[in-house]
Structures are given as C-alpha cells and as structure tokens.
Amino acid sequence: MTQYEAIGRRHSVRRFQMTAIDPHIMKQINCFIQTLAPLHPQAAYRIAVVEAYNTQKHVFKGMFLVQAPYYLVLSAKDHPFAAVNAGYVMEQLVLYLVSKGFATCYLGDAKSKPDLDQYQPMIVVAFGKAAATAVKKPASRKKITELVNQPPVAQQNARKIIEAARIAPSAFNLQPWRFMMQDGKIHIFMKKESLMQTKRMKELTLLDIGIAMCHMALAAEELWLDWRLSREDTSKEPVWKGCQYVATLYYEIKSF
Ligand SMILES: Cc1cc2nc3c(=O)[nH]c(=O)nc-3n(C[C@H](O)[C@H](O)[C@H](O)COP(=O)(O)O)c2cc1C
Numbered sequence: 001m002t003q004y005e006a007i008g009r010r011h012s013v014r015r016f017q018m019t020a021i022d023p024h025i026m027k028q029i030n031c032f033i034q035t036l037a038p039l040h041p042q043a044a045y046r047i048a049v050v051e052a053y054n055t056q057k058h059v060f061k062g063m064f065l066v067q068a069p070y071y072l073v074l075s076a077k078d079h080p081f082a083a084v085n086a087g088y089v090m091e092q093l094v095l096y097l098v099s100k101g102f103a104t105c106y107l108g109d110a111k112s113k114p115d116l117d118q119y120q121p122m123i124v125v126a127f128g129k130a131a132a133t134a135v136k137k138p139a140s141r142k143k144i145t146e147l148v149n150q151p152p153v154a155q156q157n158a159r160k161i162i163e164a165a166r167i168a169p170s171a172f173n174l175q176p177w178r179f180m181m182q183d184g185k186i187h188i189f190m191k192k193e194s195l196m197q198t199k200r201m202k203e204l205t206l207l208d209i210g211i212a213m214c215h216m217a218l219a220a221e222e223l224w225l226d227w228r229l230s231r232e233d234t235s236k237e238p239v240w241k242g243c244q245y246v247a248t249l250y251y252e253i254k255s256f
Pocket of ligand 1 (some may be wrong): 063065138170
C-alpha cells in the first residue's frame with residue numbers, strides 16, 4: 001500500500017494490542033522518520049518514539065487519551081509555521097505506518113514533559129497494532145461542496161486533490177479546511193471557529209491544515225503533477241470572509 005492509498009484506509013484507532021514491535025521494523029520506522037519532508041526548512045522539529053507496551057499507566061496527562069504500546073511525540077522550535085509543519089510531517093509518518101499495517105490516533109491534549117531546550121511538544125500520536133475489538137466505523141465528513149468557494153469542482157485534478165484533503169483527520173473532527181480554486185492553484189484557508197479562542201485550539205487547527213496539505217501533496221504526486229506548496233505575495237493574498245488564508249498549492253501537468 002502506498003502512502004496515497006493509505007489516505008483512504010486510515011481512521012483513528014483507540015484500542016491497541018499492547019505488544020512490542022519487532023526491533024527490525026522499529027529500526028525501519030526510525031529510518032523513515034529521518035526522511036520526512038518538512039514544509040518549511042526553517043521550522044525545526046524532532047520526533048521521538050516513546051515505548052509503553054509494558055506499562056498499564058498512562059504515559060501522558062490530559063483528556064481524550066488512548067492507551068497504546070507506542071507514541072510519537074513531535075516537538076518543535078517556535079516558528080510562525082511550526083503547527084502547520086507539525087501536521088504536514090506527522091501525517092506523512094501516520095500514512096507510512098498505516099501503509100505498513102499499523103493503526104494510529106492523534107492525541108491533541110496529551111501533555112508530555114516540556115523539553116529542556118527550545119523544542120516544545122506540539123502533538124502526540126498513539127500507534128501500534130489495532131486490537132481485534134477496535135472500532136472500524138469511519139467518522140463523517142463534510143461534503144466537498146461545503147468546503148469550496150465555488151462548487152461544483154469540475155476540474156478533475158483539483159477535485160482529486162481536494163477529495164484527499166476532505167477525508168483528513170482533524171481535532172474534534174472540525175474539518176477546518178476550505179478551498180478556493182483558480183487556474184492551477186488551490187488556495188487553502190482555515191475556517192475561523194469559535195472553538196479556536198484558545199491558543200492551543202488555534203494551534204491544533206493549524207496542525208489540521210498541515211495534515212490536509214500533506215494529503216493534497218500526495219494526491220498531486222499521485223496525479224503526476226508538478227506541484228509546490230507556498231504562499232501568495234502579501235499584496236495578492238486571497239480573501240475569504242470568516243476564513244484565514246494559510247497557503248496555496250500550485251500545480252501543473254509535468255512537462256518531460
Ligand atoms: C490534531 C488532532 C488531535 C486529535 N486529538 C484526539 C484526541 O485527543 N483523542 C482522540 O481520541 N482523537 C483525537 N483525534 C482524532 C479525531 O477525533 C479524528 O481524526 C476525527 O474524529 C476523524 O476521525 P478519523 O480519524 O477516524 O477519520 C485528533 C485528531 C487530530 C488531527
């Protein structure tokens with residue numbers, strides 16, 4: 001299974017087998033972590049794997065926790081795009097794990113001990129083998145027409161890219177992403193929700209957008225498109241009432 005195919009297979013799993021992963025496989029996971037492509041090279045981050053298969057206690061404090069044999073903890077240095085970047089890189093890893101038969105669940109409120117340097121914990125993901133009793137019911141999603149400024153999305157490439165983002169996971173399943181289409185461009189917006197009042201909720205919402213951007217990039221790659229994620233010049237930034245502009249996916253058919 002490719003990472004792109006894993007987009008459609010992934011769902012949050014909240015019951016795990018508390019068993020250790022083969023050290024050889026663990027080594028491969030750690031190697032993959034080194035290959036992750038960040039959105040912003042200046043947004044410094046690191047990912048630690050926490051083993052918990054031999055403990056019954058919760059490793060983290062916080063709400064909505066899930067007990068799992070392993071956790072990924074992404075910490076980042078302060079940067080304007082730290083949260084978007086965290087979602088973008090963590091989702092690459094989540095989809096890699098799903099493609100290899102593992103189950104995952106983001107834990108937005110899991111509080112790990114702050115690092116002693118400038119890196120601060122941003123997001124935790126539980127992972128391992130799903131328990132036989134794990135719920136497989138997919139969560140509901142907004143229709144594509146609710147996410148774009150001008151439905152329907154007739155252009156096939158844009159439709160496939162937005163569809164990949166539509167089914168991304170998000171904190172509280174808020175699905176904060178919105179899309180504005182122009183020729184060869186999909187502008188990505190974050191819906192401003194009342195829940196976003198707290199600093200952490202805004203951070204999680206930006207993280208959600210980073211996750212959706214990872215799905216969009218994988219879809220563009222699957223379509224053999226030349227693509228890049230960037231931002232419009234400040235003077236040309238697109239505007240959408242009630243939404244905040246985050247980034248633009250530029251795409252065109254590859255010329256060989
Ligand atoms: C940033 C983020 C934080 C999340 N936090 C939690 C959490 O604390 N506990 C939990 O059980 N699920 C959490 N989730 C999972 C979402 O509830 C889930 O992605 C959403 O309901 C959609 O369901 P699906 O992942 O099965 O498609 C989180 C997801 C994201 C992206």
